[in-house]
Amino acid sequence: MNAGLIFYFAHRTLRCQNKIGEALRFYGSGIAEVKICAKKADLSSTMARLLRTLPAVFVVGDSPESTPDCAPPLFKILHIPVGRSGEPKGVLRLNGTDKAGYLIESLNQAIVVLPDVPEELSQMLPAACERLALKFGLTGEFPSDNREPFEEMIENSMKTFNPGV
Secondary structure (H helix, E strand, C coil), rough: CCCEEEEEEEHHEEEEEEEHHHHCCCCCCEEEEEEECHHHHHHHHHHHHHHCCCCCEEEEEEECCCCCCCCCHHHHHHHHHHHCCCCCCCEEECCCCCCCCEECCCCCCCEEEEECHHHHHHHHHHHHHHHHHHHHCCCCCCCCCCCHHHHHHHHHHHHHCCCCC
8 A cells, every 4th residue: 555645834844754654664555646735725636636546645734733734624625524622523533742633534545634743743653554554454563662552542532522431
């Protein structure tokens, strides 16, 4: 499985690309195509171009707040309902220390939305890649002893969506 990469108003592009590429290599995958999206109006068409030929696309966006700026427009483009808290419904949240990302899945494709903060990617990529490996039948493993297992991340994410469960 090769993936696409979109930088949406991102600044640390090379460092983020290296982190994502390294994570994908653990699973025998890589980045096939990189696009820069410098206009808000181009996000949808750029995403559509990559999804025509690739099963997964990583979107790295500027993150002055806790989540990437590209997340809300992507949720709107993909018709993903958003709760009052601003969190999307039915989407896996990828937690870092100060930032969060998302893993959006369809039947046979995935979009990973990440902040433009390489240090945060180190915490989010193990769970994201583990899920992609399950989805696309990839072999390999992320070699980190201090990563949060994918199952625990889903459980914690569900508590966010359904407090009290």
